[in-house]
Amino acid sequence: TRSHSLAVLPGDGVGPEVTDAALEVLDAAQQRFGFTTERTVVPLGAEHYLETGELLTEDTVAQLREHDAILFGAIGSPKVRPGILERGIILALRGAMRQAVNLRPVRLYPGVPTPIAGLEPQRCDLVIVRENTEGAYVAQGSTVHRGTPARTAVQESVNTWYAVERAVEFAYRLASVRRGRLTLCHKTNVLVEAGSLWLDVMEEVGQRFPDVETDYVHVDAMCMHLPVSPERFDVVVTDNLFGDIVTDLGAVVQGGLGVAASGNLNLEGTGTSMFEPIHGSAPDIAGRGWANPAGACLSLALLLGELGEGEAAATVEGATAAVLGQLPALAGEAMGASTGELGARIAAAVAEGSTSPVPGS
Amino acid sequence: TRSHSLAVLPGDGVGPEVTDAALEVLDAAQQRFGFTTERTVVPLGAEHYLETGELLTEDTVAQLREHDAILFGAIGSPKVRPGILERGIILALRGAMRQAVNLRPVRLYPGVPTPIAGLEPQRCDLVIVRENTEGAYVAQGSTVHRGTPARTAVQESVNTWYAVERAVEFAYRLASVRRGRLTLCHKTNVLVEAGSLWLDVMEEVGQRFPDVETDYVHVDAMCMHLPVSPERFDVVVTDNLFGDIVTDLGAVVQGGLGVAASGNLNLEGTGTSMFEPIHGSAPDIAGRGWANPAGACLSLALLLGELGEGEAAATVEGATAAVLGQLPALAGEAMGASTGELGARIAAAVAEGSTSPVPGS
Ligand SMILES: CC(C)[C@H](C(=O)O)[C@@H](O)C(=O)O
Numbered sequence A, B: 001t002r003s004h005s006l007a008v009l010p011g012d013g014v015g016p017e018v019t020d021a022a023l024e025v026l027d028a029a030q031q032r033f034g035f036t037t038e039r040t041v042v043p044l045g046a047e048h049y050l051e052t053g054e055l056l057t058e059d060t061v062a063q064l065r066e067h068d069a070i071l072f073g074a075i076g077s078p079k080v081r082p083g084i085l086e087r088g089i090i091l092a093l094r095g096a097m098r099q100a101v102n103l104r105p106v107r108l109y110p111g112v113p114t115p116i117a118g119l120e121p122q123r124c125d126l127v128i129v130r131e132n133t134e135g136a137y138v139a140q141g142s143t144v145h146r147g148t149p150a151r152t153a154v155q156e157s158v159n160t161w162y163a164v165e166r167a168v169e170f171a172y173r174l175a176s177v178r179r180g181r182l183t184l185c186h187k188t189n190v191l192v193e194a195g196s197l198w199l200d201v202m203e204e205v206g207q208r209f210p211d212v213e214t215d216y217v218h219v220d221a222m223c224m225h226l227p228v229s230p231e232r233f234d235v236v237v238t239d240n241l242f243g244d245i246v247t248d249l250g251a252v253v254q255g256g257l258g259v260a261a262s263g264n265l266n267l268e269g270t271g272t273s274m275f276e277p278i279h280g281s282a283p284d285i286a287g288r289g290w291a292n293p294a295g296a297c298l299s300l301a302l303l304l305g306e307l308g309e310g311e312a313a314a315t316v317e318g319a320t321a322a323v324l325g326q327l328p329a330l331a332g333e334a335m336g337a338s339t340g341e342l343g344a345r346i347a348a349a350v351a352e353g354s355t356s357p358v359p360g361s
């Protein structure tokens, strides 16, 4: 039988709760589709940092490199100063594992409440591809004249043909197997040098994808279109900082944090891809079973897709969507079922349910 | 009688149409509140550029400097390459006129349809203060190795204590006469140097405003909160690039482009403030009377407020809101009345209506 080795990073707060739910769903998928996984739990996050002082160590990097994929929960705690874990773990992982793109499907499943009035599921099915390694995230920056009225901070955004081409090519490839539309989101009218690099990459790579139609939308205009006209988009490719912003807006449109999944993909086999719900560790509700495991389960579906378990991926997505679409609320006590109970329901739906990807689609 | 001198820049496309409507409203306000204006129309925009090759010239700058305020329509045409007018006129004006902050009220008026399900007007009344002169908008940038696979573009974001303090102080002052809440929106967990400058300015200036409560929201999280929980915010202060993005999202929440107004404010008498609807020149609908003049009229209200005509400002805002709240649709033919007719209706409401700022508030 096929076997995959997974590193599991449950993290803090509700991270372990949603990860447990996703692993139960994974069990069901394995049974049904006849593959196995070896799972190694790796402690990383606020708790681990407070106990050991360790962020992402070289040993952990070496260990993670040995696995086929990483399933990540969430990290963070009010006991750790903001920025430490983000930079020391999340951004460090993206760099060390060469996770070139961040993939964020924005899909509204039938029955899931969206805050956008009158939005129908069939109008909202797009994928945002975010360059994941550079841009403003190179982020050292510098300050001169600290402590004086002349204090000045400079942050650079570095944009290489190498990384932009990699992300854009991935996005074209994805568009070519979807509805054949690719939108570049940037701010070329102000960020002229970076913008023209992105535009030139789009044009050059586009020659290899003559069947993909392209267009361009400024990031500010994107914030106007995405909520009310998501049907305008199939695949959107954008830089690291703009991607950070518009993907969170995308999450709102699809029903909020609890529902959104992401994959940080290594594209060349030079590291390990990582899949995580986009919600945080939510320490205020940890331990109560109030977190929605859908984000983690949909991230698991992305992971399975990357491992070549396409049927399992589609089934996990469909089962999660079906259970989600029945919930009276998307988070908290009002969900009417605990994180664990929802995991069990999704697992049951995977065991018994149809393999059609999403109900009603 | 009090007299104010205005420079009027109607611009292109629907710019002159909405500006005419706003000027009719201004006539009514003058009559009712007993002041006069001297108006000088200044040709700037795509048409003028195509005829003369001129963008913002030193002569025009000198001329604008002589006026008390600038009323701006919209510029742009498909005949001019994107970026030319934005940089050559809009950004050039912000710089030359030292328009330190960009003010963007986000207010949902009663009866105005918002795409956000269940959002009530009383939950949506905030103001975004955007630093308007620096950050990523210094925007030269540089490219090395053009034409090779090593091509790399660097864009800097420059953040000075001087400009950030000016914007933050303005925002504190505004919060102190509103509901006393100020939120900083940034990305301090990634843009560490710029972020800590903003945080330090917030803290230092805050000592002079002990009654203003402050908090902090990352720009990505802002895109999640602003659409569904605008009541969390009273005044939001943010940098130039983040401000560009979140203010457009704010416009969506308040009913879209047609409704949103802005002011580019010079705070020290070293230049002239400029007021403009945030929509563009919309060449596709120009000449048909399909543009909503509300954005221009609400910009006029901001202008009147800055000129010290507080009663007139409140009345123009209230009249515009009242007319807006009756419309069957916010733009196009479906509005059921032309740009000019709506201008006349708002003018009539100014002439006769109450001076209470907004109906139902
Ligand atoms: C935690 C933070 C550093 C991160 C980012 O900015 O990329 C997060 O917002 C995300 O989108 O994954």
Ligand SMILES: CC(C)[C@H](C(=O)O)[C@@H](O)C(=O)O
Residues within 6 Å of the ligand: A189, A190, A220, B086, B087, B090, B091, B244
């Ligand atoms: C036209 C463009 C340069 C401008 C900006 O980016 O500031 C616009 O989007 C705005 O918000 O006024």
